[in-house]
Amino acid sequence: MKKINFVVLASLALLALLIAGCSQTPTGEVVKKEEVIKIGFIGPLTGDAAVVGIGEKNAVDIAVEEINNAGGIDGRPLQAIFEDGKCSGKEAATAAQKLINIDNVKIILGGACSSETLGAAPITEANKVILFSAFSSSPDITYAGDYVFRTTIPDTHPDLIGPLLHYIAENKRIAIITENSDYAIGIRKGLKEQLPSFNVDIVADERYASGEKDFRTYLTKIKSVNPDALFINVATSGNTPGLIIKQAAELGMDVKIYGNFLLFAPESVELVGDLLEGAKVFDAPLLDKSNPKADAFMEKYNSRYKEPFSFWDAGARYDTVYITKNALEECGEDTDCIRDYLYDMDWYLGTIGKYKFDKKGDVLGIKGAVKELVNREAVLVEYSEAVIR
Numbered sequence: 001m002k003k004i005n006f007v008v009l010a011s012l013a014l015l016a017l018l019i020a021g022c023s024q025t026p027t028g029e030v031v032k033k034e035e036v037i038k039i040g041f042i043g044p045l046t047g048d049a050a051v052v053g054i055g056e057k058n059a060v061d062i063a064v065e066e067i068n069n070a071g072g073i074d075g076r077p078l079q080a081i082f083e084d085g086k087c088s089g090k091e092a093a094t095a096a097q098k099l100i101n102i103d104n105v106k107i108i109l110g111g112a113c114s115s116e117t118l119g120a121a122p123i124t125e126a127n128k129v130i131l132f133s134a135f136s137s138s139p140d141i142t143y144a145g146d147y148v149f150r151t152t153i154p155d156t157h158p159d160l161i162g163p164l165l166h167y168i169a170e171n172k173r174i175a176i177i178t179e180n181s182d183y184a185i186g187i188r189k190g191l192k193e194q195l196p197s198f199n200v201d202i203v204a205d206e207r208y209a210s211g212e213k214d215f216r217t218y219l220t221k222i223k224s225v226n227p228d229a230l231f232i233n234v235a236t237s238g239n240t241p242g243l244i245i246k247q248a249a250e251l252g253m254d255v256k257i258y259g260n261f262l263l264f265a266p267e268s269v270e271l272v273g274d275l276l277e278g279a280k281v282f283d284a285p286l287l288d289k290s291n292p293k294a295d296a297f298m299e300k301y302n303s304r305y306k307e308p309f310s311f312w313d314a315g316a317r318y319d320t321v322y323i324t325k326n327a328l329e330e331c332g333e334d335t336d337c338i339r340d341y342l343y344d345m346d347w348y349l350g351t352i353g354k355y356k357f358d359k360k361g362d363v364l365g366i367k368g369a370v371k372e373l374v375n376r377e378a379v380l381v382e383y384s385e386a387v388i389r
Contacts, residue, residue: 014131037328039321040099042085042092042110042120048237049087051265052112055308056134056317057082060109060299063321073328080321084110087236089119091180100127106333107132107324108319113236114138114183121145128229128335131341132324134316138186142360145271147335149342149361151352152284155186156193164282165198166383167370167381171228172278175204175255177218177244181235187260188233195200203227210236215244219251229256238265238309242272249275261310264371264378273376279379284312285369286380287351295350312352 010238041060043053060080068077081103083095092111098125099105107130111117117136124131125145133141133150142154153160168174174195178188188205195202203225206218222230230248234240241263248255249272257263257276261283269276287294297318308314323345331337347354347365355365370381 007201025377036079037073037104037333038079038081039324040096040103040105040108040110041080041082042095043112043118044087044116045082045084047086048239049113051309052135052313053085053087053271055310055314056109056112058301058305058308059297059314059318060321062297062304063318067321067325073325078325081105082107085113085116085120087113087115088237089115092116093123096123096129096131100124100129106130106335107328107338109134109320109324111136112313113181113265114141114186115146115181115235116151117141118144118182121148124148130324130335130338132320134320135313137309138182139189140182140186146361147339149357151320151355151363151366153366154285154362155183155352158189158194160364161187161190161194161282163368163370164258164280165194166295167280168195168229168231169198169200171182171200171229171256173201173203173225174229174231174235174258175206175222175225175227176202176231177204177206177208177215177222178233178238178375179235180207180209184233184235184260191231191233213243215247216251219244219248219253221249223248223253230260230355232257232259233265234260234262238262238267239271240268241265241276242268242270245272245275261371265309269373269376273373276373277375279289280370280381282368283371283378283379284310284316285367286353287311287315288353291348291349291351293349297351315351317346319352322350323348 031273043056044050045053045267064078064080085095109132112135114136117133121131121144123162125147131148135152137152137155139154139156178184204222232241257279259281261281263281289295297315327338327341330341342357345356347356355363358364371378
């Protein structure tokens with residue numbers, strides 16, 4: 001009898017294992033539970049650039065929650081696995097290895113920083129994994145691989161920095177101080193290529209290492225050539241622009257100030273907001289509140305989180321989750337199919353506007369804008385609606 005009971009119990013245990021992962025419908029029918037679909041994320045979640053990565057992470061959380069509440073992807077829930085790229089190519093490469101080899105993801109949303117995207121791209125490319133950036137703008141990303149896509153414009157593209165160049169052209173002599181990082185080097189390349197056509201001479205071109213805090217040596221050299229304007233070209237820290245401007249003022253420099261969007265980082269505005277008044281930057285455009293998708297996203301984001309550093313970046317990242325959902329519904333996790341889906345995608349109306357991808361995975365249909373600091377607030381100066389071409 002004891003032997004029979006043991007056999008019965010063993011059989012029941014085996015049956016339990018066989019139906020594990022199964023569930024019952026309301027009518028009692030047993031159905032297999034679908035496994036989750038995992039996607040990866042790489043962005044700076046700690047350090048000076050975390051303000052960007054956390055905004056993107058929050059946007060992913062919102063989109064994933066919405067998708068799962070609506071039934072997931074063909075009934076399968078979506079799960080995002082977040083890795084801290086720390087705005088570093090080396091850290092992003094390590095994160096990509098982990099996401100691919102341990103978590104078995106087929107799509108990685110990232111990086112946020114150009115260094116992250118360029119660091120991860122060789123690994124994702126070798127494994128035929130989609131790498132989908134929302135905010136990395138280095139021109140080198142255009143050639144990073146056949147499975148790499150992004151929703152932001154390359155730094156050297158006239159649609160991004162072109163509008164600001166018309167304001168810089170009010171000066172004849174400009175100096176540039178650049179962080180030695182992929183993002184900032186891309187901007188520097190664009191300035192050096194395009195400013196001569198605006199009859200602006202670059203009279204100084206200084207480069208500093210990420211993490212430096214004392215810029216007096218560079219600024220002293222710049223002051224000696226008497227520029228009319230200074231372009232502050234930072235990449236990984238919102239504190240750095242304020243330090244550069246504060247030290248320039250201490251050296252008695254009196255120049256017009258220009259830069260990329262990080263010039264107006266909250267830390268710098270808090271430190272030297274008065275000295276930044278009237279400065280101009282190029283940036284992604286503001287989200288258009290007349291676009292229902294943009295308005296709904298901003299309202300939902302603000303109801304849950306502190307306002308992101310860039311609503312455009314957060315909105316772009318939100319869009320990439322939904323574009324990924326559409327691709328997964330069309331292709332499953334076949335990344336060759338997903339790659340081709342993205343290349344062939346028709347104009348997509350998302351939170352950031354109407355856009356598609358070109359044959360290199362770069363975005364078409366998005367234009368940059370100029371912002372000016374007025375009473376410590378970044379105000380849109382110029383914005384041209386994207387022209388579909």
